Amino acid sequence: MTQTIDSSTNLSFPLKKPGIYDRLKNLAARLLLYIPLILWGLITIFPFGWVFITSFREQTELYSRPFALPVVWHFENYLNAWEEAHVGLYARNSFMVTVLSTALAVLVSAMPAYIFSRINFRWKGVLWAYVLMGLMVPGVTTLLTLGVIVRKVGLYDNLLGLAAVYAFAGVPFNVFLLRSFMQTIPRELEEAAVMDGAGMGAVFWHVILPMSVPALTTVATFHALYVWGEYILSVICLISPEKFLLPMGIKNILGEFNKDYPGYAAAMVMSMIPSLIFFLVFQRYVVKGISAGALKDI
Amino acid sequence: MAVAKKSSKGYRGYASPLGIFLFLFPALLGYTVFTVLPIGVQCVYSLLKWKGYTPLLQFNNFYYYTVMFQDKYFWGSLINNVRIWILGAFLEIPIALLLAFILSRRVRGVGFFRVLYYIPQIIPVLFLAMIFKFLITQEYGLNGLLRAVGLGNFIQPWLSKDGLSQWVIGIPGTWQGVGFWIVIFIAAIAGVSEELFEAAQLDGANDMQLLRYITLPSIRSVVVFAYIMLGLGAIQSFMWQFLIPSAPGAPMGQNHTLGSYIAELAMSYRSTSNLGYASTLSVSLFVISVVATVIVWRVNQWSQER
Numbered sequence: 001m002t003q004t005i006d007s008s009t010n011l012s013f014p015l016k017k018p019g020i021y022d023r024l025k026n027l028a029a030r031l032l033l034y035i036p037l038i039l040w041g042l043i044t045i046f047p048f049g050w051v052f053i054t055s056f057r058e059q060t061e062l063y064s065r066p067f068a069l070p071v072v073w074h075f076e077n078y079l080n081a082w083e084e085a086h087v088g089l090y091a092r093n094s095f096m097v098t099v100l101s102t103a104l105a106v107l108v109s110a111m112p113a114y115i116f117s118r119i120n121f122r123w124k125g126v127l128w129a130y131v132l133m134g135l136m137v138p139g140v141t142t143l144l145t146l147g148v149i150v151r152k153v154g155l156y157d158n159l160l161g162l163a164a165v166y167a168f169a170g171v172p173f174n175v176f177l178l179r180s181f182m183q184t185i186p187r188e189l190e191e192a193a194v195m196d197g198a199g200m201g202a203v204f205w206h207v208i209l210p211m212s213v214p215a216l217t218t219v220a221t222f223h224a225l226y227v228w229g230e231y232i233l234s235v236i237c238l239i240s241p242e243k244f245l246l247p248m249g250i251k252n253i254l255g256e257f258n259k260d261y262p263g264y265a266a267a268m269v270m271s272m273i274p275s276l277i278f279f280l281v282f283q284r285y286v287v288k289g290i291s292a293g294a295l296k297d298i
Numbered sequence: 299m300a301v302a303k304k305s306s307k308g309y310r311g312y313a314s315p316l317g318i319f320l321f322l323f324p325a326l327l328g329y330t331v332f333t334v335l336p337i338g339v340q341c342v343y344s345l346l347k348w349k350g351y352t353p354l355l356q357f358n359n360f361y362y363y364t365v366m367f368q369d370k371y372f373w374g375s376l377i378n379n380v381r382i383w384i385l386g387a388f389l390e391i392p393i394a395l396l397l398a399f400i401l402s403r404r405v406r407g408v409g410f411f412r413v414l415y416y417i418p419q420i421i422p423v424l425f426l427a428m429i430f431k432f433l434i435t436q437e438y439g440l441n442g443l444l445r446a447v448g449l450g451n452f453i454q455p456w457l458s459k460d461g462l463s464q465w466v467i468g469i470p471g472t473w474q475g476v477g478f479w480i481v482i483f484i485a486a487i488a489g490v491s492e493e494l495f496e497a498a499q500l501d502g503a504n505d506m507q508l509l510r511y512i513t514l515p516s517i518r519s520v521v522v523f524a525y526i527m528l529g530l531g532a533i534q535s536f537m538w539q540f541l542i543p544s545a546p547g548a549p550m551g552q553n554h555t556l557g558s559y560i561a562e563l564a565m566s567y568r569s570t571s572n573l574g575y576a577s578t579l580s581v582s583l584f585v586i587s588v589v590a591t592v593i594v595w596r597v598n599q600w601s602q603e604r
Contacts, residue, residue, distance in 0.1 A: 029505075033400050040397055041414055043473065047429045048417075066438040108325040115321045119313045127322065134333055136591045138534035140557040141584045142336040143564040144576050145343070149336055168328030175325065200317040229422030232540075232561060247424040261432070268425045279420040283413050286420075290478065291485040 048272070055265035062261055074262065081253070081267040089242065090249035091271065093159060097245060098227045101163035105170050105223045106216055112171075113178035114208050118190065134172030140232075142169075147236040155237070162237045162245075166227050174219045177289065181215035182208060218289035221282040228275055246271040337584055343577035351573065362578035372579065375556040378464050378539070382555065383532035385468040390475045391524055397476070398483030399509050412484065415477035423474075427541035430470045434542075457542065460552060467553045471538050479524055486520040487513060526594055533587050536561050556583050 054062065056073045081087045115121075116128055146165070147156075155161025185208065193207050209216070231247040238244060244252065250267045253260075279286065344362055346353040366372050397415070401408045418426065433439040434456045441453045456466045494512050503511070514521070536557025551559065560583060563576035 030405065033403060033405055036396060037400055037405070037411055040393065040476070041411065044415055044418060044477070047426065047433065048421075050433070051425075051429050063438050066442060108328065111321045112325045115318055119318060121313070121315070121318050127326070131326075131329070134329060136588050137333055137337065138536075138557060138583055138587050140534065140536045140561050140564075141340070141580045141587075142333055143561060144573065144580050145336040145339040146332065147564075148339070149331065153331065164328065165332055168325070168332045171325050171329045171333075194312045198312070200313055200321065203312070204321070225420050229420075229424070231422070231424040232565075235565065247422050251424060251428075264428075268428070272421050272425060275420050275422065276417065279417070280413070283416070286416070287412070287481055290481050 051265045052269055054262055055269045057262045057265075059260060059262055077262045077266040078270065081263045081270065085253045085263060085267055086241075086249060087246070087253075087267045087270055090244050090246045093243060093249075094228060094246040094271070097159050097163045097166070098224050100160065101166040101227045102220050102224045104163060105167035105174060106220050108167060109171055109174035109219060110178055110209060110212065110216060111204070113175045113182055114204050116175065117179045117182035117185075118208070131172050131175055135176065137172075139169070143232065143236060146233070150237050157237070157239045157243060159238075159243055162234060163227075165233060165237060166223075166230065169233070170219075170223055170226070174223070177219060178212065178215050182212055185211045214285070214288070217282065218285040221278070221285045222289060224278060225275060228271075228278075337581070340577035340580050343574055344581050346574060348572060348574040353574065358574070362575050363582075365575060366578050366582065371551040371554065371559060372556070372582075374551065375554045375559045378467075378553065379532050379535065379555045379557075381464050382468045382471065382535050383529050385465065385472050386475060386528040386532065387525060390472045391479060391521070391528065394476045394479035394524075395483055395514075395521070398480045398487060399513055401480070401484055402487040402513075403505070408484070412477075412480060415480050417477070418474040419477055423537050424541060426470065426474065427538060430538075431542050434466065457553065463553050467539055467542060470542070471535060475528075482520065482524065483517065486517040490516040530587070530590055530594065533583075533590055556586075 050067070053069060054066075055077055056075065057070045057077075058072065058074060061070060112131070116124070116131075150156050150161065150165065153161075155164065189207050189211065190203055193203050198206065229247060230245075231251070234245045234248045238248065241249075241252070250264065250271065253264055253267055343353060345357060345360070347356040347358045347361070348354065397411075401411055440456065444450060444452050454462060457463045490513065494516065495508060498508055498512050534557055536555050539553055539555045539558035540561040542553070554562070556579065560576060560580050563579070
């Protein structure tokens with residue numbers, strides 16, 4: 001801390017050595033800066049902290065003293081949620097759909113992104129405009145008839161079908177992001193591969209994909225977080241309780257558990273933790289993805 | 299010559315038409331079936347006459363569109379969309395700007411705070427909605443807290459009182475959005491030349507002056523962009539309004555945005571509502587969103603040309 005202040009003051013006023021009073025004032029000003037940061041940090045954390053504490057409570061305690069620490073910590077709430085409320089089953093479903101959908105989303109978005117970024121053909125402008133149009137479609141406007149279409153193509157109440165629906169829902173944005181990145185890959189690499197006799201498949205697999213790993217990771221991270229938390233599409237596409245994903249299944253618990261809020265909270269905490277861990281591991285790519293995606297257009 | 303002929307046809311050396319087709323086909327097919335087709339079907343549905351749950355192949359003479367223009371929930375929802383934008387404009391962006399400015403001032407733990415503030419973005423929104431719903435609506439949540447600290451006079455039916463609930467419902471979205479804009483603004487401020495700050499500091503500028511005269515003007519275009527994106531997002535927003543408002547006692551539809559109105563109809567159309575009318579609302583939201591986006595693009599182009 002003092003290190004930073006010293007160097008910055010010296011930079012600004014190289015001739016004057018700061019007195020003890022100046023340094024204290026400087027330090028106080030800097031500590032003052034932390035007040036808004038910590039305040040907003042507490043506001044951010046509060047709902048999570050509350051649900052975490054609630055997950056260990058007794059039901060009656062929730063009404064008498066909802067913000068205090070539990071008198072007795074009921075760890076068995078977690079066990080109940082996992083087994084009686086089938087959170088274990090929903091977690092398996094969610095995990096499977098997330099993994100499959102993310103792999104599919106990355107693959108089907110990287111393929112057209114490669115074509116749109118590297119190869120010229122007739123109709124390219126028209127097709128690209130067609131893909132970009134998808135960026136303007138509010139997600140909610142497809143809901144009404146998506147269920148009908150999913151039934152017609154035989155993907156209703158099918159976890160693989162749901163994984164596909166998720167993967168294709170992200171196509172416009174993912175293609176857009178990957179294309180921008182792939183445009184920066186040097187042409188020479190591609191040309192050298194072609195000289196060695198590589199076709200489109202080989203160029204895509206051995207040159208474009210390996211060079212795009214950072215962007216692919218960004219897309220995969222966003223998509224996995226999206227699928228893990230998605231709720232409405234899963235309600236539209238699924239009907240059998242044994243196929244429910246975490247958010248949908250947990251929403252149903254409330255009825256089953258008969259207003260057992262602590263069990264509900266325990267189930268929520270269990271499904272938030274994977275999101276959190278995943279984000280902490282890949283947060284670098286999230287930050288990179290937002291900054292690159294948003295600031296490029298300005 | 300052969301090469302010249304090839305390039306004039308537009309194919310790059312090794313690319314074949316079949317290859318291009320195969321690479322484009324899966325994504326374009328899925329995108330067409332799951333995104334474009336639903337909206338296309340709704341366009342048709344909104345123009346047909348309906349008998350119960352089955353469409354008749356007869357043009358309805360824009361019947362549902364005239365119904366929509368007389369539907370007070372439609373207009374009320376649109377006003378709520380504007381309210382979401384106003385909340386974001388006066389709370390979300392200013393808070394994010396302030397925090398991003400502080401985080402850019404050589405404080406410790408930038409990475410920590412940035413990650414912390416972003417967490418609401420990555421948590422399943424259904425769970426956040428359930429938590430907020432409990433905290434805001436139940437007697438034991440916010441109102442219980444107010445009573446406990448002796449502010450019982452301030453107890454409100456937060457999600458059902460007309461004129462208040464429409465704003466309260468937007469607060470969780472604002473809370474969630476701040477972390478996103480902080481990431482954007484930190485990146486923008488990092489792009490401002492350090493020499494500008496040092497020169498101003500040499501001239502004795504304090505923090506507020508730095509913010510007012512150096513930081514804000516330098517990232518003006520990003521802030522404008524943020525307000526525009528916030529507006530486009532407000533048009534589409536529906537999650538919180540869809541997931542929270544079933545508070546006991548809340549008048550039906552009071553808190554809806556256009557999107558959540560549609561989502562609710564989408565979830566219940568088999569039992570209660572008319573798919574023809576719901577399609578009309580959905581198509582309208584799509585058109586509003588496209589028109590707004592195109593206007594933004596045009597204005598952006600126009601301002602860059604000047």
